[in-house]
Amino acid sequence: MRPTIEQLPASRIREVANAGLGRPDVLPFWFGESDEPTPEPIRQAAAESLARGETFYAHNLGLPELRAAIGAYMAGLHGGIDEGRIAVTSSGVSALMLAMQLLAGPGDEVVAVVPVWPNLTAQPAILGAKVTRVALHARGGAWQLDLDEICRRVTPTTRVLLLNAPNNPTGWTLTRAEQQVLLAHCRRTGTWIVADEVYERLYFGGRCAPSFLDIATPEDRVVVAHSFSKSFLMTGWRLGWMVLPATPGVRDAVGKLLEFNTSCAPVFVQRAGLAALGLADTLVPRITAHLQACRDRLVAALQTLPRVQVAPAPGGMYAFFRVDDEDDSLALAKRLFTEHGLGLAPGAAFGPEGEGWLRWCFASQDLGRLDAGVQRLADALG
Numbered sequence: 001m002r003p004t005i006e007q008l009p010a011s012r013i014r015e016v017a018n019a020g021l022g023r024p025d026v027l028p029f030w031f032g033e034s035d036e037p038t039p040e041p042i043r044q045a046a047a048e049s050l051a052r053g054e055t056f057y058a059h060n061l062g063l064p065e066l067r068a069a070i071g072a073y074m075a076g077l078h079g080g081i082d083e084g085r086i087a088v089t090s091s092g093v094s095a096l097m098l099a100m101q102l103l104a105g106p107g108d109e110v111v112a113v114v115p116v117w118p119n120l121t122a123q124p125a126i127l128g129a130k131v132t133r134v135a136l137h138a139r140g141g142a143w144q145l146d147l148d149e150i151c152r153r154v155t156p157t158t159r160v161l162l163l164n165a166p167n168n169p170t171g172w173t174l175t176r177a178e179q180q181v182l183l184a185h186c187r188r189t190g191t192w193i194v195a196d197e198v199y200e201r202l203y204f205g206g207r208c209a210p211s212f213l214d215i216a217t218p219e220d221r222v223v224v225a226h227s228f229s230k231s232f233l234m235t236g237w238r239l240g241w242m243v244l245p246a247t248p249g250v251r252d253a254v255g256k257l258l259e260f261n262t263s264c265a266p267v268f269v270q271r272a273g274l275a276a277l278g279l280a281d282t283l284v285p286r287i288t289a290h291l292q293a294c295r296d297r298l299v300a301a302l303q304t305l306p307r308v309q310v311a312p313a314p315g316g317m318y319a320f321f322r323v324d325d326e327d328d329s330l331a332l333a334k335r336l337f338t339e340h341g342l343g344l345a346p347g348a349a350f351g352p353e354g355e356g357w358l359r360w361c362f363a364s365q366d367l368g369r370l371d372a373g374v375q376r377l378a379d380a381l382g
């Protein structure tokens with residue numbers, strides 16, 4: 001086995017959660033998904049596809065009608081996105097891996113803004129790239145980027161700047177002004193931007209979080225990764241997409257990589273994606289409005305607890321909070337789970353920058369579950 005793979009850290013969320021799966025007394029808030037199943041019309045579209053016998057390979061880049069629908073959906077949000085820039089992938093995580101395979105090889109430098117969902121930094125490491133971590137800074141429970149610092153760290157030898165905003169786990173979201181500075185800087189250094197924007201619609205300040213697609217030209221070195229998982233309640237379907245630069249050769253290269261990775265996304269899953277996009281105008285605002293209610297309820301309740309530092313995040317589905325004098329997040333998460341039946345993700349799962357913090361996924365259909373969870377936390381903290 002390659003030493004790089006042996007040395008990859010195992011998921012710390014799993015370290016806590018695997019022991020609790022199937023335990024009915026546990027209130028689980030550790031994984032990044034809603035407890036609401038995929039809406040019926042989306043499931044129906046997949047069932048009808050299977051009933052029609054759509055069980056064959058498809059185009060590497062995705063069904064043309066799905067690419068067209070994604071192109072129209074993205075153009076509606078960001079203007080001027082041609083469907084020729086879209087590649088359909090078997091999940092957001094696969095879109096991100098394909099972006100890394102396209103751009104970063106052994107010895108290349110990837111600068112990542114952290115803390116972040118650990119898959120993002122593991123992917124370049126798997127490919128032999130060198131990952132430089134640049135930390136967000138927490139002030140009063142809210143997280144901020146030091147723009148001067150990131151511009152100092154991204155140099156002409158940096159191959160990729162990797163950003164996830166709205167961010168998992170912190171909820172931190174890039175502002176338009178920050179995106180402009182970063183794009184201008186990366187144009188100067190010749191650095192690619194890989195933007196993980198899977199939470200762009202789970203944003204509480206408007207229809208959509210600021211996106212690099214709003215400001216980049218089609219020729220800029222910007223790749224954006226997307227997913228059906230979060231905004232369409234489709235985590236188990238494994239469907240996502242990439243928005244690529246229009247530069248000749250890029251999409252064909254991704255088509256080759258897709259062939260060697262998954263060959264194509266399953267057709268019945270793509271049909272479900274098409275149905276989901278048809279519902280986007282009503283479904284996504286409904287999901288986001290509910291998430292905002294969840295966030296407000298949870299954060300307000302957490303703020304009443306002594307020793308807890310938390311601020312409402314502008315986007316995403318997580319409350320990331322600190323408990324004073326509790327510096328070992330893995331030990332605290334294990335204690336909350338074993339002694340109090342409360343399932344949270346330890347901040348250390350997102351890198352050393354998240355140590356001392358806990359992540360709570362608030363995507364709960366029943367707001368009462370959040371109240372019950374806060375009561376368990378209150379009992380645990382005395």
Ligand SMILES: Cc1ncc(COP(=O)(O)O)c(C=O)c1O
Nearest residue numbers: 032091092093117168198227229
């Ligand atoms: C930041 C971030 N990016 C990408 C993904 C990928 O989602 P999926 O692979 O389910 O499409 C996730 C899932 O949790 C995530 O948190």
